Amino acid sequence: GKVTNCQVGVSVHLARDHASTPVNWRLFLPMAWDPAAPQADPDKVARRERCGVPADLGHVEKWQLALDMIDETRSWGVEVPLVLADAGYGDTIAFRLGLNQRGLRYVVGISSRPAAHPAAARPVTPPYNGIGRRPAARYPDAARSVKALVIEAGLGAARPVSWREGSRPGRGRSGLKRMYSRFVALRIRPSGREIREATEGAELAECWLLAEWPAKEAEPVQFWLSDLPGDTSLTTLVRLAKLRWRIEHDYREMKQALGLAHFEGRTFNGWHHHVTLVSLAHAFCTLRRLTRAPKETAPA
Known part of the structure; x- marks a missing residue:
């Protein structure tokens, strides 16, 4: 305000x-x-x-x-080699499509709202009644929010990951406490009008949905999308998603x-x-x- x-x-x-x-x-x-x-x-x-x-x-x-x-x-x-961005950019489908067109991989933050289908979902072509244009293939079930997909997977799908040393004293190699949380990684198919227009009715592309879900939280607290290959490890996804802290560190140093x-x-x-x-x-x-x-x- x-x-x-x-x-x-x-x-x-x-x-x-x-x-x-x-x-x-x-x-x-x-x-x-x-x-x-x-x-x-x-x-x-x-x-x-x-x-x-x-x-x-x-x-x-x-x-x-x-x-x-x-x-x-x-x-x-x-x-x-890779583009990182916060949810202000990750929620914008045109930005992600622009990176795809440039052949650039990404790990971008998103809000809990973007819609997607599970990776196992497949489009179905309705029967043609012989009148007008043939119907385009579409997914039988409506896309759901990424938050809903993660909650459906459940807290049991979360795995503990440590990604870097923080600033507090601890047992790390440098005497600092390591950053640690629990994460859920799912293969999904992001949806949205711009994506559907770009694919022209073809099957939506798969990507990673990464969500941070600490054990003490009732719901996941942060989300990312990434088009890294399907065999990318959870540790790698988390390390790259969390690398954006360096930019926050840059801004703090430049301002202060x-x-x-x-x-x-x-x-x-x-x-x-x-x-x-x-x-x-x-x-x-x-x-x-x-x-x-x-x-x-x-x-x-």
Whole structure:
């Protein structure tokens, strides 16, 4: 419910288990700032020139900005073996289809709402009565929410997985407690109008549904979709899904220590200049951390 003035950015990070850093940014331009949009605000459109917004730049959805930045990052010769994203992108079918079209594997967070069929479900073609177009094949049962599919599998389907060392003292190799929870992994066939149109009535593609379901919780608490191969291990799925914590860590470090949230400018170029300098500072700090001797990085 808070109302505030801010800029909204979309970022792409390169990440591994022990390091990550942002490499690309785009400023999100709301429809109110786009002269060609039906929701254009005359006052905001009039401010475009003063803010230095390029004349040919209009409103682009965040998921499309992300795909554009992935394309640009790959054009630099950077290999993108896998794409991770939160539910803000994972719930968008067009984003997932865009990754499919680029031949990119993904592990993306989703909400509990997306609909899907169990992997064993198969489409059935209704009998043709000889009048009009032949009916297209369809699934006999309606798609259900991913949450419902996981709950049907039951807490008994959950398996314990430990994926990395956390920040609290424990019995890990570095003296830190390992992150641990229980997870359910199911093979499903995601549904939705855009997916059905893309498949043109053919069988829906299989993918992984991963859900975190702690033993003390009555229901699963987090969900992911992945198009990784069917023989991918549960440990690998969990490790990759949880790797997004590195991006959250990047943002916390950039905001608290490197001034990402301190920008008070009002220009398009100024914003990009600011996030570029913050990204360079973050990359420098990351490289310094990685080149330290092991004894320098050991906990006190």
